[in-house]
Amino acid sequence: MFPFVGLGDDMSAQAAAIPDINELIRPEHVHGSVYTSEALYQAELEKIWYRTWVYVGHTSEVPNANDYVLKSIGPQPVIMTRDRNDQIHLLLNRCTHRGNQVCVFDKGNSRTFTCPYHGWTFSNTGQLRGYPFPSGYEGTDREELGLGRVARVAEYKGFIFGSFAEQGPSLEEHLGGAREAIDRLVRNSPEGEVEITAGFLKHKARANWKFLLENETDGYHPQFVHASIFSVAQSGIGDLYSSDSTAVARYLGNGHSENDLRPEFRRLDKPLGWFGTSAARMPEYVAAMNAAYGENKAREIMIDGTPHTMIFPNLFIAEIQIFVLQPLAVNETVQHVTALQFKGAPEMNRRLRQQTMGSVGPAGFLLADDSEMYERNQRGIQVRDPEWVFLGRGKNRERRDEDGFMVGDATDEVPSRGMWQHYRTIMEER
Amino acid sequence: MALNRDTDGLLSEVTQFIYREARFQDGHAYDDWEALWTDDGVYWIPANGDHSDPERDMSIVYDNRSRIALRIRQLHTGKRHAQAPRSRLRRVVSNVEVLDEGGDEIRAISNALVFESNLRGDIVWASRNEYLLRRVNGELRMARKTVHLVNNDKALYSMSFLI
Numbered sequence: 191m192f193p194f195v196g197l198g199d200d201m202s203a204q205a206a207a208i209p210d211i212n213e214l215i216r217p218e219h220v221h222g223s224v225y226t227s228e229a230l231y232q233a234e235l236e237k238i239w240y241r242t243w244v245y246v247g248h249t250s251e252v253p254n255a256n257d258y259v260l261k262s263i264g265p266q267p268v269i270m271t272r273d274r275n276d277q278i279h280l281l282l283n284r285c286t287h288r289g290n291q292v293c294v295f296d297k298g299n300s301r302t303f304t305c306p307y308h309g310w311t312f313s314n315t316g317q318l319r320g321y322p323f324p325s326g327y328e329g330t331d332r333e334e335l336g337l338g339r340v341a342r343v344a345e346y347k348g349f350i351f352g353s354f355a356e357q358g359p360s361l362e363e364h365l366g367g368a369r370e371a372i373d374r375l376v377r378n379s380p381e382g383e384v385e386i387t388a389g390f391l392k393h394k395a396r397a398n399w400k401f402l403l404e405n406e407t408d409g410y411h412p413q414f415v416h417a418s419i420f421s422v423a424q425s426g427i428g429d430l431y432s433s434d435s436t437a438v439a440r441y442l443g444n445g446h447s448e449n450d451l452r453p454e455f456r457r458l459d460k461p462l463g464w465f466g467t468s469a470a471r472m473p474e475y476v477a478a479m480n481a482a483y484g485e486n487k488a489r490e491i492m493i494d495g496t497p498h499t500m501i502f503p504n505l506f507i508a509e510i511q512i513f514v515l516q517p518l519a520v521n522e523t524v525q526h527v528t529a530l531q532f533k534g535a536p537e538m539n540r541r542l543r544q545q546t547m548g549s550v551g552p553a554g555f556l557l558a559d560d561s562e563m564y565e566r567n568q569r570g571i572q573v574r575d576p577e578w579v580f581l582g583r584g585k586n587r588e589r590r591d592e593d594g595f596m597v598g599d600a601t602d603e604v605p606s607r608g609m610w611q612h613y614r615t616i617m618e619e620r
Numbered sequence: 621m622a623l624n625r626d627t628d629g630l631l632s633e634v635t636q637f638i639y640r641e642a643r644f645q646d647g648h649a650y651d652d653w654e655a656l657w658t659d660d661g662v663y664w665i666p667a668n669g670d671h672s673d674p675e676r677d678m679s680i681v682y683d684n685r686s687r688i689a690l691r692i693r694q695l696h697t698g699k700r701h702a703q704a705p706r707s708r709l710r711r712v713v714s715n716v717e718v719l720d721e722g723g724d725e726i727r728a729i730s731n732a733l734v735f736e737s738n739l740r741g742d743i744v745w746a747s748r749n750e751y752l753l754r755r756v757n758g759e760l761r762m763a764r765k766t767v768h769l770v771n772n773d774k775a776l777y778s779m780s781f782l783i
């Protein structure tokens with residue numbers, strides 16, 4: 191039996207059924223059990239992780255023909271391969287014979303995967319190429335014994351997403367308002383491309399994945415959770431999330447949201463100010479950007495900087511790094527995090543890595559404290575009274591922007607409210 | 621080749637230094653620990669196995685001397701939530717070997733097992749530690765410390781104490 195927290199006295203009767211999602215999500219409140227219910231977690235796997243578009247990896251992680259890298263969609267391990275025709279595949283890491291793991295190396299280059307158990311060999315496109323002692327398989331159709339695969343694979347500007355659903359909205363439809371965040375990110379490279387080449391830190395938290403997701407665009411917490419590092423590092427980040435900040439929190443639809451810091455950066459009007467540096471200190475990068483975009487456009491890009499955008503359910507573009515959320519259990523989540531690297535900008539890339547390493551991962555100046563909050567939140571939410579989380583901050587001042595997106599002030603809970611309404615919609619789908 | 625007696629003397633000096641470092645870490649004696657570093661110290665905790673390059677790949681920690689100081693200042697604020705309350709720590713350091721010695725510098729290694737107890741629960745960390753020690757005004761100092769966690773290729777919970 192899985193414990194149901196706060197759902198009333200008759201726990202055992204309710205434990206078996208998927209809770210009625212309509213009763214758990216209200217306009218400004220969410221029931222605590224959405225973070226603790228095992229039944230709900232299993233339903234999320236089916237309706238979100240194994241159905242909708244989920245971020246898997248980046249083309250630069252498999253730069254050459256026959257490269258592969260082990261990735262995941264939620265708890266499911268996925269092999270991302272690039273075949274000799276430059277096609278990207280998302281294969282399931284399970285032998286079609288008796289279920290052994292086919293690949294146990296994090297990455298490599300190979301045209302085939304041979305299962306160590308009985309030697310079945312699969313190509314990096316998923317087809318079964320052969321099995322030892324084939325006379326025992328007379329009459330067997332090899333075509334039907336290819337590796338399982340993620341039904342749909344799509345790329346947007348180097349970012350590879352997968353969906354286990356054969357049909358459904360296209361990736362571009364799913365990204366919707368968040369597509370522009372990827373556009374805004376990649377143009378910070380003079381070549382219009384980012385790369386993921388530094389490997390990932392894998393940071394585990396004993397907390398439900400939605401606590402992490404909501405925190406990514408929670409503009410209310412930085413001044414408190416990160417007070418220690420802001421006070422000793424002379425960081426300007428805290429001011430971006432103060433009650434005087436002109437930055438906005440925006441809900442982008444389909445579960446996506448962002449903290450749009452551009453109003454503050456534009457007020458500052460300092461190229462590379464978003465990155466805590468200046469044009470004078472990055473002359474080669476500035477020259478490359480001017481050459482690529484022209485001085486006016488380059489200046490605009492270097493003032494606006496990169497996005498702070500959470501793409502539902504698992505890709506967080508956090509200015510200088512990306513986080514990929516991976517739920518492993520209802521109360522266990524891994525954040526895979528790495529520095530973004532701007533193609534054609536070596537001068538920026540070391541700083542991007544150094545800043546990222548300082549901030550994130552198990553010992554990070556920022557993320558160790560965020561993770562501490564996720565875990566305390568997971569423990570706190572199990573207390574039985576009150577049963578509800580209150581997400582009403584900024585309800586009184588939320589408004590539509592010129593694109594029709596709901597926005598609030600920098601510290602408002604517009605992103606969470608939007609995400610939960612989207613969550614309810616997809617969880618109610620049959 | 622140094623005489624045996626001298627080698628033993630050096631080994632014991634290095635061992636005492638490493639024990640002292642462990643005591644400062646377990647006791648959250650941040651300033652005492654920071655004082656063990658040279659002015660150009662580098663504190664490195666690699667991720668993803670034994671062959672990563674901190675100038676190319678992500679590391680769990682890759683602090684130069686000023687970032688070590690920043691880490692200590694953050695801990696001193698009392699608002700480093702991951703260390704408030706502080707982890708309770710006790711470590712065992714063993715297998716100390718002096719690998720080589722030349723000029724003012726000594727390369728040494730040790731193994732460490734750290735038991736950490738915090739709000740989440742109890743956890744054991746295991747590592748091989750590599751030291752580059754330097755004699756500064758007659759005293760040993762750390763010019764480089766590398767902590768190779770045995771499980772650095774796996775997903776790890778937060779590790780916000782000094783290891």
Ligand code: FES
Pocket residue numbers: 285286287288289290305306307308309310
């Ligand atoms: S399980 Fe893979 S070959 Fe038998």
Ligand SMILES: [Fe+2]
Pocket residue numbers: 411412415416556560
């Ligand atoms: Fe944070």
